[in-house]
Amino acid sequence: MKTLLLKKEEVSRLICMKEVIGTVEEAYTAFNSAEVEQPDYTSIHLPPAGGEIDFKLGYHKTNEMISLKASSGGFIENPTAHGVPSAMGTILLFDARSCALICIMDGSLITGLRTGAAGAVSVKALARRDARKITSIGTGNQARMQIRAIKEIMEIEEIHAWDSTPNTLSKYKRDIESEFGISVIMANSKKEAVEQADILVTTTRGKGSLVEAAWVKPGTHIVAIGTDQQGKQELDPEIFRNAKVVVDSIAQCIEKGETWHPLNKNLIRRDDIHGEIGEILLGKKPGRENDVEVTIFDATGMAIQDNTTASRIYRNAIERNVGTFFQFFGS
Amino acid sequence: MKTLLLKKEEVSRLICMKEVIGTVEEAYTAFNSAEVEQPDYTSIHLPPAGGEIDFKLGYHKTNEMISLKASSGGFIENPTAHGVPSAMGTILLFDARSCALICIMDGSLITGLRTGAAGAVSVKALARRDARKITSIGTGNQARMQIRAIKEIMEIEEIHAWDSTPNTLSKYKRDIESEFGISVIMANSKKEAVEQADILVTTTRGKGSLVEAAWVKPGTHIVAIGTDQQGKQELDPEIFRNAKVVVDSIAQCIEKGETWHPLNKNLIRRDDIHGEIGEILLGKKPGRENDVEVTIFDATGMAIQDNTTASRIYRNAIERNVGTFFQFFGS
Structure with missing residues (x-):
């Protein structure tokens, strides 16, 4: 069992805005066709650092894909204090037929892209x-x-x-x-x-x-x-x-x-x-x-916009042989 | 910015039961000292496959560590149909000071260990x-x-x-x-x-x-x-x-x-x-x-039991130089 890892730079070249417009349309029509489950999202607020982290979960029933996006924002001291951006993100994709974790990708670009789309x-x-x-x-x-x-x-x-x-x-x-x-x-x-x-x-x-x-x-x-x-x-x-x-x-x-x-x-x-x-x-x-x-x-x-967009990025990565496989368990 | 990846086999040798008993005690005392935030967990039920996947989020304020455990179970046809176990798990650890994703580890052993402890x-x-x-x-x-x-x-x-x-x-x-x-x-x-x-x-x-x-x-x-x-x-x-x-x-x-x-x-x-x-x-x-x-x-x-246990595994891994670093973004 192997999980595909995708870096930000790879995510960036694996999808173009035209495709994101397509994945967002797919998300919206799925949502209004009862093909989507999106539980309320959960958050942790971190007042000392001024930031917050949200976890947004989406399930696309037709595509059999579950996505979880962890996205943080508002950590304005991050660049100087910790050498990382003030906002970061990660997306996990699970194959809903087995719940195997098939992909972990940087998620810092997807919110911007799917919101633009x-x-x-x-x-x-x-x-x-x-x-x-x-x-x-x-x-x-x-x-x-x-x-x-x-x-x-x-x-x-x-x-x-x-x-x-x-x-x-x-x-x-x-x-x-x-x-x-x-x-x-x-x-x-x-x-x-x-x-x-x-x-x-x-x-x-x-x-x-x-x-x-x-x-x-x-x-x-x-x-x-x-x-x-x-x-x-x-x-x-x-x-x-x-x-x-x-x-x-x-x-x-x-x-x-x-x-x-x-x-x-x-x-x-x-x-x-x-x-x-x-x-x-x-x-x-x-x-x-x-x-x-x-x-x-x-x-x-x-969440379903993240789901359809991340799924497309994953499919493109597999097709184009982009990314790094990591084996969390098994042989 | 680098994220540590830990396989199941590494997780298994990075912690012993004696330590898990300690991390579970730490979890319980933190929970009753108002040092813990544990939002309600979210789930997706997958009736066709007979399984479910849960997402459990915990924040340990003193340790400044946020954990998310994705754990699935009940997919009895997984071994024959998909070549993966019927239950799987993954744990993400975020440094709460920046919300940087510092570790992703296989999470299929931790639930069993911390429940035993x-x-x-x-x-x-x-x-x-x-x-x-x-x-x-x-x-x-x-x-x-x-x-x-x-x-x-x-x-x-x-x-x-x-x-x-x-x-x-x-x-x-x-x-x-x-x-x-x-x-x-x-x-x-x-x-x-x-x-x-x-x-x-x-x-x-x-x-x-x-x-x-x-x-x-x-x-x-x-x-x-x-x-x-x-x-x-x-x-x-x-x-x-x-x-x-x-x-x-x-x-x-x-x-x-x-x-x-x-x-x-x-x-x-x-x-x-x-x-x-x-x-x-x-x-x-x-x-x-x-x-x-x-x-x-x-x-x-x-969730806080997963948090303290996974945090200990992470610290042990860093100390003992175990695991694989992956860079999702930056240089």
Whole structure:
């Protein structure tokens, strides 16, 4: 019995963003076809170090694959004090037919990749066909990842970007323009940026000021990424009142997504949530129905996205003979 | 950043039973000193294969060590269909100061070892000083492990053994006599065996007939191992009525230990539980107080036992230069 070990560098070259968009679609449709089991995730909080570690478990019944992702974050003193990154991750894959541990891979890239791909999947389902301008509120790693994914499925004409930190903003402009050749216009205000958007992507981690309802023009598709736990918020809850609200998981989003805020303020009821993205992908519910409605995709992230993405990486590794086998037991 | 990988064979020679008894005592005292965090464990049930996989997370605050044990069991067709054991396990260790993954070890031996050691720890705290005769109801692997552990802390004169399967019983006799040089008397009935006991160890997995209250002589210490989930039972609940009941974790034992049964039948109340074993080890509560009381130790198993045991194995490996380092990321 041998377990395949995959390093970060190998994971990185074993999958491209186009494939991740496919694995995230696979995750969403499996989730809405009752093919998925995702127990509540468990966490340990480590107040002295300021960080936390989460364990997210997912089972894809059709693929017969069980994944466990251990991911830590918030250990800001790690680079100086311990010589390791502030956030790390590891993914285990088990063959569900035997529960043999078939693969252990570095998991520090997958969360970023599958979260980027989630935005792109929602753009396919919910943005206007003629959408060309992206507004990026927040210009960190995940903002880049969103562009990397969205440009795989549509032509981006220009990006209007805003960040609370001017240096981060100029670095984003330089990076995006040199990496993708897409012009980035640095907005003077959040309002100015939002008013330009065909597609509005928020990735601020939800600790700053909100995107106001009055700034959002009809027909905008909003990709709300930054809110994945209580206490975070990126959007004026008024935006939800007349929008078509689509989520990755209703159970998760009403608990800890952006959608919690308008529900909590009674601006919408649970029944006002249009549906889960997997239902749209499966054709069970319509996506965008006209060019003026505002659509919101609230993504909190699901274990099954890690599962389908890690499974693809594993299959690619086996096919391409990449990685190192280790024998934990037996002969 | 390097992660140490330890194979089953290495794990096996990196720790002896005497050390495991120590790590289990450490686990119990840490648990009762508010040094432990153990979130509820998560499971995936796999009805087609008949098995299940559990993920048990533990955090030892003083040692700054986080452990996750993935353990599967019940996949009876594994050996023939997939060439792997019906039960497997893996343990991850994270340094809680940074959440770096410092070790991945085979975890198929640790559960057996720390469960064996648990019985011995209870014998030290609760059995009569002059106890010499052990009765073993159930003669499988864990029954052997209990003897392996208990003989480290007392002199065993003879073992009275009973099993529902005569072949298993004779094999146990042969193995114990040749390995430890302790005579095993094969009992004709469960009653006959129990009546001989100074210490009664039950490891039947709790699916058969019960040990009856009338058979248990005064002064017996009972190590109740086989019941760790609802639906399992080894002891007539009447035994609890006048016994000193000690558990590893009250929260766990009243939910899924042997103790659930007398509580459910209102034979005892929660307050009648004498305490947790760690309280006795810490001197917060008395152990055995005379030679006639019947004591029961109900052990459901805790993640923190895996944590302290795996941590010791890891430290021994580093000291003795055993294992293989693998670099999941960085240089």
